[in-house]
Amino acid sequence: MSSSSLVHFLRHVSFPPDPHLLPTALKSCPSLLLARTLHAAAVAADLAGDSFVASSLLHAYIRFGATADARAVLDTMPQKKPNVITWNGLVSGLNRSGCARDAALAVARMHAEGFLRPDITGVSCVLSAVGDLGEILVGEQLHGYAVKAGSRLDACVATGLIDMYGKCRRTEEIVRVFNESSHIDVASCNALIAGLSRNSQVSEALRLFKLFREMQAQGIEPNPVTIPCILPAFANVAALMHGRSAHCFSLRKGFFHNIYVGSALVDMYAKCGKVRDARMVFDAIPSRNVVSWNAMIGGYAMHGEAANAVQLFQSMLICKQKPDTVTFTCVLAACSQAGLTEDGRCYFSEMQRDHGITPKMEHYACMVTLLGRAGKLDEAFDLISDMPFKPDGCIWGSLLGSCRVHSNVDLAEVAAEKLFHLEPDNAGSYVLLSNIYASKKMWDGVNRVREMMKDVGLKKEKGCSWIQIKSKVHMLLAGDDSHPMMTAIIEKVKQLNIEMRRLGFAPSTDFVLHDVEEQEKDDILAVHSEKLAVALGLISKPRNITSSNKEPPNLW
């Protein structure tokens, strides 16, 4: 704003300021500079503590992202006894600006200082923040408070509680609150679906689809928010038919132009292995945001299409879309998958130098994987040693994994030691170390690790795979013969093994325990859960049907 229009603006709001005109001026205030000027004028006229003025100042500062200024206003408020509406406005404003911790602290302070008791609106405002912070204990207290305040749960509070419990991974509570709420609407249904979708087990994911149908049967029409709530559940179990149906539904309902719908569809297609479909959806999104770009770059990365991932990243920069921390996680993961060691190194520097993004744990994890896969284990170890924060289990796990590939026992022992300390319940690290010893025929080491596992009382978790046949998801565990069709499944696996050997396949038995006879080793590998799932799929498929000639059913 030029200085002449500034003068005009100040004239327009009329000085000396009064408590009625200041809020109006702040509401239409076009810049942070002017908000600060008006704040100064309010302080000079001793109006900064007026609840209307303070509330308007807060909203103006939050609108410009000046949370430090907002907090300064907040700090002057207790002495002036703000009303409950001012506080609620503050809390919702802080929350909307992504300052979840400040929002929660504001409510805690309001309560602790005893000058205002939060009302139901205040509880609604802060629940989302509490969920984002994962503060389950605070959330439970708010739940109790809301129950005391009203006989049955109001829809907004119920939605907030469902959302909070969902973010804190309390599945049972999600359903309980939903059932106890006095009124359900599309928002509470969406919160329920999102909560279950976020925390769904494989076998439960498709039940959400039934929930979606029940919601419609009760006259609650899904809205554009429903689609990104439900899609992650389908994406996570690669339920392509359901995902495709959701796509058709979005097109029919005119939801496709919603950016959340578009990005969630890109992600779903990529996770279901349909990268070309993901790209078609991505290209059709009318205006993309950083999440849409990340979903597509991540989709290429997860399928090892590093060249496409990097190319899309360059297009992103050309389109003036600012990359974020997730973008670089995806780009680095793509480089790591494809063995593009030098490119990965360059992007790791570029993110800091050109984009001002400080590497986080996941970026270091990608770099350790990238260097480890290339056999540069010492360099990976040096990078870990130079990290500005304490490496977590993923970092050491990645190094240990690379040590297995490159049979480096010395570094493996260092990494494993760290892992045993950081994640004492993770049987995987013991098994990995044991496999590394086994590959080097160091049977003493194998036995030592086995004894350690016994002492700690750890067992290796069974491998688990699943396959969807028609609308049912079948779970298969390695070595578990509880599936009703197991005899036929085993028969099919045997047949496939014979066929594979005939075609020249020789399974590697290096990593299996050394004291098992050769034939037994093959048997152990033969009941690998993925093989069982594939075999079940093959014996369940009608003859002459391939996935490409099958029409997607109209599920929705």
Added chain:
DNA sequence: TTAGGGTTAG
């Protein structure tokens, strides 16, 4: 001047 639900990685 106050309230609820949504997409990406790890």
